[in-house]
Amino acid sequence: MDDSLFRALADPTRRKILELLTKKDRTAGEIAEQFPIAFASVSHHLGVLKAADLVAAEREGQFIRYRLNTTVFQELVRYLMDRFGAGEAEADGARGESKSNA
Amino acid sequence: MDDSLFRALADPTRRKILELLTKKDRTAGEIAEQFPIAFASVSHHLGVLKAADLVAAEREGQFIRYRLNTTVFQELVRYLMDRFGAGEAEADGARGESKSNA
DNA sequence: ACGATAATTAGACAATTGTATAAATATCTC
């Protein structure tokens, strides 16, 4: 798992950007106007997200359209489940109690 | 999803600590000796992980034993799957294409 | 080519964070 992925997810503005992009693809401007910070700051965040491969950018005439790269999320989920057994339900009762401890 | 969770995961040393704890519970000292940084620095990282509820600490005489809190990982995986549809396999062929877009 | 719009890049600065050393707290053994 790449370090840049976790660092990218560590900022709340960036996570909001990602959530925005789940609804639909958006241009940098459409994204930026959703936030109270400067345009250039959002652009910087988009750069971080792109570097982490969480989003992809594609020029569309004057605009640049961003879309979510869902593959990376899938890899992250797999990492979490593999390393930390984070996939199991374990709601309330009937705990497996598979502690392979010595 | 709490901000502290993502911030906690953003540091590679802390992720290594978490991976260590998947194998077995360990005392602060056992954890610290695995890293080339100062004891107090590891202790600080443990504090961050505890604040994010990623680990739980329990005093055991002179020692303090840390264990992984798998519940939080499960919540994280659920968040990722819910928000970003990151649970689907989508390996190669037969794409579901369930875009509920307008 | 020129001016307007869209977006990024550069440079600066304040806030946050990771690490270190030193001091403090807690438990154990004698």
Add this chain to the structure above:
DNA sequence: GAGATATTTATACAATTGTCTAATTATCGT
């Protein structure tokens, strides 16, 4: 209680990061 061991807390500092303004690049429309 004194000394040793285990760990945390306090303080300081350097590195990283988020934000800003200004400058730059790219495309569009005329």
